[in-house]
Amino acid sequence: MxxxxxxxxxxxxxxxxxxxxxxxxxxxxxxxxxxxxxxxxxxxxxxxxxxxxxxxxxxxxxxxxxxxxxxxxxxxxxxxxxxxxxxxxxxxxxxxxxxxxxxxxxxxxxxxxxxxxxxxxxxxxxxxxxxSEKLNYDQLALVETLAIGAHAVERADIKKDDVVLVIGAGPIGLSVIQFVLVTGATLIVMDVAESRLAFCRDQLGVKHTVTAGPSAIDELKKIGGGDLPTCVIDATGNPKSMMGTFDLPAHGGRIVFVGLFQGDVTFNDPNFHRRELTVMGSRNALPATFRDIIALVEAGKVNTQPxxxxxxxxxxxxxxxxxxxxxxxxxxxxxxxx
Incomplete structure (x- = not known):
């Protein structure tokens, strides 16, 4: 064969x-x-x-x-x-x-x-x-990607009153976005590419997008009514982006790393302690996550078409x-x- x-x-x-x-x-x-x-x-x-x-x-x-x-x-x-x-x-x-x-x-x-x-x-x-008796092979092949994002959102323990920043609007970031939307939390997506941010707005209905750069923190505070996000999920796998996340959560906030790279993540310890941040890795997904996602796609609550x-x-x-x-x-x- x-x-x-x-x-x-x-x-x-x-x-x-x-x-x-x-x-x-x-x-x-x-x-x-x-x-x-x-x-x-x-x-x-x-x-x-x-x-x-x-x-x-x-x-x-x-x-x-x-x-x-x-x-x-x-x-x-x-x-x-x-x-x-x-x-x-x-x-x-x-x-x-x-x-x-x-x-x-x-x-x-x-x-x-x-x-x-x-x-x-x-x-x-x-x-x-x-x-699944309902999903086609395209949809079934996308379940694993969606599961990566769903598990990251599970790890983050997002509530409706959270303000969640997702960094990176590639495939894994998009899977995270899908499940943050399900929680009803305020969602902000940040990326370097305007085309990907436009996709999030036009295809997924994301209200708040920010272009990564020097003014990003000011824009995040403006969206958050003066406060930074309570949760930051980095899906870039980019070391500069991942290390930069330590400046982005509100005090008492949390960071979830979905992407990974070959190297070390370093951060300023006083900044980390002052904010009492929680930092988590998210790897793969659980068996129940696959079953939950299949049910959501079957019910039309997650759209894989775009x-x-x-x-x-x-x-x-x-x-x-x-x-x-x-x-x-x-x-x-x-x-x-x-």
């Missing part, structure tokens, strides 16, 4: 005789129909993805069809359409035992630590498949990805059709 692997930064390779997977106990065989391209894939292509080894079959935002539900089907049957929870956890470590499988001490993320979905057939633990800006076929990835997807600021979400 066809398989696309990232051999080295900037270099995809196609294999046309890759073996079809065999099922281990607890696994289901699925046919991949859609693969969403996310920041993780773009960073891996650019050689800037932490926790990554080459060569690797990318692809963890997957809309799939169950072909064989296996020996422990978890309620699945052949023909079911599913979203994939691509975080393969051990089930034994302290994080798993305490209900946080998303940060398992031995976590293996598909497309990062182990091979992902850039191939027609994949064996996946049946417990990691979340089915997200997909580019499409390509799996066989065309080695040619089109470097030319049209990587480094293209017009790409919001590219969807690979298998």
């Amino acid at each position: 066809l398989q696309i692997s990232l051999q080295n930064p900037g270099q995809f390779a196609a294999t046309h005789d890759a073996p079809e997977p065999t099922l281990a106990p607890g696994e289901a065989l699925v046919r991949v129909h859609r693969i969403g391209v996310c920041g993780t894939d773009l960073h891996a292509f650019a050689g800037k993805q932490p926790f990554f080894n080459y060569p690797r079959v990318l692809g963890h935002e997957l809309g799939v069809e169950v072909i064989n539900p296996g020996s422990d089907p978890h309620g699945l049957k052949a023909g079911d359409r599913c979203s994939v929870e691509p975080y393969i956890n051990c089930g034994r470590c302290i994080a798993c035992r305490r209900g946080k499988p998303n940060c398992c001490t031995d976590l293996k993320v598909m497309g990062v630590h182990i091979d992902g979905g850039m191939r027609p057939l994949v064996a996946i633990p049946a417990r990691k498949l979340h089915k 997200w997909i800006t580019h499409r390509l076929k799996l066989a065309d990835v080695p040619e089109i990805f470097p030319r049209d997807i990587s480094g293209n600021p017009a790409v919001l979400k590219a969807m690979i059709e298998v």
Whole structure:
């Protein structure tokens, strides 16, 4: 079967005789129909993805069809359409035992630590498949991206009276925005690109947007009636932006880092203590988050339609990805059709 692997930064390779997977106990065989391209894939292509080894079959935002539900089907049957929870956890470590499988001490993320979905057939633990009778494969492939944002909002514990600043209006930032909107809190989006801010206003109904720059703090205070935001969620993965967040929350506020980079985050300790800030990381998402998002999309409360800006076929990835997807600021979400 066809398989696309990232051999080295900037270099995809196609294999046309890759073996079809065999099922281990607890696994289901699925046919991949859609693969969403996310920041993780773009960073891996650019050689800037932490926790990554080459060569690797990318692809963890997957809309799939169950072909064989296996020996422990978890309620699945052949023909079911599913979203994939691509975080393969051990089930034994302290994080798993305490209900946080998303940060398992031995976590293996598909497309990062182990091979992902850039191939027609994949064996996946049946417990990691979340089915829907209503959603199409595009929508199912977008659930994982939405789950990243939803989990960050869960971590932030946002209330309706919060003023929330989301920094970065890329795909992960947009997923955060979707779920901040659900909370009813006052939302402000900040980015360096006016085109992305315009998308937030026009497509998502975001009322308050701020262009990153020297006047940003004054603009934030103006929106907040003289106060800075009570919560800042940084989805940039940019070290300058992430370290700059310590100047942006109100006293007693909180910071959530969704993006990551290869390096250290530093901050001024007196400024941090004076404000008594709470700083959190947000990694991946929980199984219940996937189920909740599927229900929200099915109910029409989260609209995925504006997200997909580019499409390509799996066989065309080695040619089109470097030319049209990587480094293209017009790409919001590219969807690979298998």
